[in-house]
Amino acid sequence: MPTVNPSYDITIKHTPMQTIRDTLTSRLRTAFATAFPDATLDALPIEAIPTSDETFGDYQCNAAMAAAKVLRKPPRAIADAIGRLLQEDPLLAKVEIAGPGFINLSLNDSALARHLETMQGDANLGIPQPGAGKRLILDYSSPNVAKPMHVAHIRSTVIGDALKRIYRALGYEVLGDNHLGDWGTQFGILILGYRHFLDPAALEASPIDELQRIYVLAHQKCEAEPEWRDQARNELVKLQSGDPENRALWQKFIDLSLLEFNQIYARLGVSFELVRGESYYNDALPGVIDTLQKHGLIRESEGALVAFLDEEKLPPCIVRKSDGGYNYATTDIATVLSREAEFQPDGILYVTDERQQLHFRQFFALARKVGVKTPLRHIWFGLMRLPEGLLSTRKGTAIKLERLLDEAEKRALELVQQASPDMPPEQQQAVARAVGIGAVKYADLSQNPQSAITFTWEKALAMDGNSAPYLQYAYARIASVRDKHNERFPDVDFLQEPIALDSPQARRLAVRLARYPDTVLDAANQDRPAILADALYDLAQTYSSFYQNVPFLKAEPGVRESRVRLGALVAQVLRHGLDLLGIATPERI
RNA sequence: GCGCCUGUAGCUCAGUUGGACAGAGCAUGGGAUUUCUAAUCCCAGGGUCGCAGGUUCGAUCCCUGCCAGGCGCGCCA
Numbered sequence A: 001m002p003t004v005n006p007s008y009d010i011t012i013k014h015t016p017m018q019t020i021r022d023t024l025t026s027r028l029r030t031a032f033a034t035a036f037p038d039a040t041l042d043a044l045p046i047e048a049i050p051t052s053d054e055t056f057g058d059y060q061c062n063a064a065m066a067a068a069k070v071l072r073k074p075p076r077a078i079a080d081a082i083g084r085l086l087q088e089d090p091l092l093a094k095v096e097i098a099g100p101g102f103i104n105l106s107l108n109d110s111a112l113a114r115h116l117e118t119m120q121g122d123a124n125l126g127i128p129q130p131g132a133g134k135r136l137i138l139d140y141s142s143p144n145v146a147k148p149m150h151v152a153h154i155r156s157t158v159i160g161d162a163l164k165r166i167y168r169a170l171g172y173e174v175l176g177d178n179h180l181g182d183w184g185t186q187f188g189i190l191i192l193g194y195r196h197f198l199d200p201a202a203l204e205a206s207p208i209d210e211l212q213r214i215y216v217l218a219h220q221k222c223e224a225e226p227e228w229r230d231q232a233r234n235e236l237v238k239l240q241s242g243d244p245e246n247r248a249l250w251q252k253f254i255d256l257s258l259l260e261f262n263q264i265y266a267r268l269g270v271s272f273e274l275v276r277g278e279s280y281y282n283d284a285l286p287g288v289i290d291t292l293q294k295h296g297l298i299r300e301s302e303g304a305l306v307a308f309l310d311e312e313k314l315p316p317c318i319v320r321k322s323d324g325g326y327n328y329a330t331t332d333i334a335t336v337l338s339r340e341a342e343f344q345p346d347g348i349l350y351v352t353d354e355r356q357q358l359h360f361r362q363f364f365a366l367a368r369k370v371g372v373k374t375p376l377r378h379i380w381f382g383l384m385r386l387p388e389g390l391l392s393t394r395k396g397t398a399i400k401l402e403r404l405l406d407e408a409e410k411r412a413l414e415l416v417q418q419a420s421p422d423m424p425p426e427q428q429q430a431v432a433r434a435v436g437i438g439a440v441k442y443a444d445l446s447q448n449p450q451s452a453i454t455f456t457w458e459k460a461l462a463m464d465g466n467s468a469p470y471l472q473y474a475y476a477r478i479a480s481v482r483d484k485h486n487e488r489f490p491d492v493d494f495l496q497e498p499i500a501l502d503s504p505q506a507r508r509l510a511v512r513l514a515r516y517p518d519t520v521l522d523a524a525n526q527d528r529p530a531i532l533a534d535a536l537y538d539l540a541q542t543y544s545s546f547y548q549n550v551p552f553l554k555a556e557p558g559v560r561e562s563r564v565r566l567g568a569l570v571a572q573v574l575r576h577g578l579d580l581l582g583i584a585t586p587e588r589i
Numbered sequence B: 001g002c003g004c005c006u007g008u009a010g011c012u013c014a015g016u017u018g019g020a021c022a023g024a025g026c027a028u029g030g031g032a033u034u035u036c037u038a039a040u041c042c043c044a045g046g047g048u049c050g051c052a053g054g055u056u057c058g059a060u061c062c063c064u065g066c067c068a069g070g071c072g073c074g075c076c077a
Helices: A020-035 A063-071 A075-086 A109-121 A153-169 A186-197 A200-205 A207-224 A226-240 A244-268 A278-294 A328-343 A354-369 A401-419 A425-445 A468-488 A504-525 A529-549 A559-580
Strands: A059-061 A092-098 A102-107 A135-139 A173-177 A298-301 A304-309 A314-320 A347-353 A376-381 A384-386
Touching: A020 A059, A020 A063, A020 A075, A020 A102, A020 A504, A063 A075, A063 A102, A075 A092, A075 A102, A102 A109, A109 A504, A109 A559, A135 A153, A135 A328, A153 A173, A153 A244, A153 A347, A153 A376, A153 A401, A153 A425, A153 A504, A153 A529, A153 A559, A186 A207, A186 A226, A186 A244, A200 A207, A207 A226, A207 A244, A226 A244, A244 A401, A244 A425, A278 A298, A278 A304, A278 A314, A278 A328, A304 A354, A314 A328, A314 A354, A328 A354, A347 A354, A354 A376, A401 A425, A425 A468, A425 A529, A468 A529, A468 A559, A504 A529, A504 A559, A529 A559
Parallel strands: A135 A173, A135 A347, A347 A376
Antiparallel strands: A059 A102, A092 A102, A298 A304, A304 A314
């Protein structure tokens, strides 16, 4: 019979720390098991969750209502029994039963404060490490060679990068792989265009724009004239069979494109451990067909090789075209086999837009059938559109990512110059970069990825309200208070003073701080950085209110240090959390 | 036709996977700065949660059917 150990001290240092939510959940489970030893409680959602309203306490448990049927007791009586068992818990100041059987838990102030102090001293800020010893591959960004990156490309790039950081914070080893679109029929057309329409000066000045231009011209010709189509086809065959000249051109297209992509990645602060385009797996493609054949998965149909997925109730999937070319499903299978053999990952995550859902279901089904055991997950996000319709390169409605970033930095610079006119221009520039890029990233990350996003300049560049600059501003104010404290009271180390939760605002802050590790875990479990962004915004809002209403440096000694210390923890969490979103936190704004 | 997704305040979006009176931001109106950074804070108005049924002690959330929009459905990725 498990019992609550009265000597259990939440402030004991151990790595990793247990989160408050987990601690409460295990206390609740123990209490249920103690009160109802003969019942089967496995199916019940016995867990602590943050309260919907702070007047109900800090955490609540709704399992009593759900348990009523199993236990054949009124939910209120169940809740009462649990409440009595938790009454003596040193972590809790109050246990109240409310409504039909809500169990409302209020944390003991002192226990909460001690927990925060421990968290503050922990390198991981108390974030659990479920990923220790595990490896993930994250496939994201993956732009097409010779095509400019538009505002829509930011989604995969920024969401993927944030997920990488979040998983790393949980102890996973994560390999980010930029699976470039660097192979396919478009290269025949591009080579043809290069031979006929190239403007070398333009290529020098703006490579991708020029490649895009010659591609469009050649593509139009191919649409109109059969001889051009044959020529393009011919160039492609030559490329695929290793013709040195075409190979060199193709490599040039990739190099030029990467040069530009890397500039954007540098501005965004995004990096990859691997950059392996589709072409990397070319040699493996025939083998994939053999494997599929061996498993009896494909049949010939109208000259093409087709995989049928009737069992899964999925439409058929072409793996090799009638002209002998391979499709992306084949490349994807080759990729996953290669990754499995080389890296033995514990999971592979793909971040793409919603249009690829069917493709991934087909590809995952085929991968399983050929024996891929690695868990594969498709993380998709809604398309980005403009208020007036879809972004389209052809219609010219697409907005280049570069332009968005430029505009964001420009607007941020105006704000910085206005707020900090005395700051050296170089520093103003640096701050503007952090703020502008942060604003753009946050606009994407703070939104549930599954809803379609409507791009507006106002939203993408928002610098007040629920935005990265709001969070960065909160951070900078705390940093400023910290420095002023060190300046005015050089002999006092605020980290040596205990945290006291002596105001409602301080307590509200404390509760949110304590939830941070759970938030990181939740964001990963749901593959949604927006969960983290929301929580950080909530924290910053609570802090801003605290800051506005409670004096720091003017408070009496002791209280002063306690508040500065609490603020320091807010800053630590903000910086940590924003870093997980890939957003920088300047010390001054 | 079939499949996936979306529909919540004037606008843009949250809503902890079935819990307590549905929440933010922007916009609108009012207020706060001799004080630690006003990119801030405080207050106010604003809702048939697309519509209609159903399951449940309890539904914005689950099921069914409609309506509206987006995306996809054998040789593009």
